Amino acid sequence: MPELPEVETIARGLARRVTGDVIESVWIGRKKEPLKSPAAEMALVLEQSRIAQVHRMGKHIVFELDRGAVTNASHGRKTRISAKAQWIVHLGMTGRLQVCEPQAEIAKHTHAILRLSSGRELRFVDPRRFGRLSSAATAEFHATGIEPLEIDAEHFAALFRGRKTPIKSALLNQKLLRGVGNIYADESLFRSGIRPRRRASTISHESLAKLHTGLQDVLKEAIALGGSSVSDYVNADGEEGFFQLEHRVYGREGALCRVCKTPIKRVVIAGRSSHYCPKCQK
DNA sequence: ACTATTTCCTGGATGC
């Protein structure tokens, strides 16, 4: 399940492989489900666009497109119109973007194929269809929330002021912070000694400062290790990450806390599995 | 204006 570190890893891998490539044609398999923009509109935006840049915003992968040469038919000669556009991909739970040769077997649940001028294809595969594709030709895509690696301690603490919701839910709320998912919410709460059910507004400024540091540390460490490979996550080169080996609470129900040997507990908060150490976290 | 709950979707694990 790709969260900020996994999406960052994937975006960097894609940037290395497809930057500069031109999208020559597009095949879109479904009319709705993964699509947020109409299929025809998306194809129109993508085709003949040059991929100028690939980067991450929250859990979104954003392809910055440069739609260079456009024929102005009214004068019968080519006029260069510089137009910017974007292709925005959210991988959901099981979404994957693969760069491959055209003869490579088309995986089950392939929903979109972009044919590139380099002769390769960029394919979007998503069995569970929680992923989303959208395009922005005029209005620039604007993700909600603030990047957790860019926010300072004061603004971070202010996000939770007056919120009665459990801190775990607040961390998952993409309108506050963007990119934090279940794994890194649990891991950052462990690092800062806060139980996931604690009401956000009741947490001391000092603890929130620890949470700010803990969250930034865990995200940076995870990016350095290529993300966490749980279930079927792989990066743009099909390689697994290694941060799952560093998890201190996530997915460790019943296993002993690495700090105090107390068995890790699992509770459900807002429909999400939440893991914590009952001794280390208060 | 918030917060809580439900819904979407399929593969893999589990149980009988």
Place this chain on the structure above:
DNA sequence: TGCATCCAGGAAATAG
């Protein structure tokens, strides 16, 4: 072996 049931979870939609 086969079939039914449950579970994972991000974010949008819905309800309170």
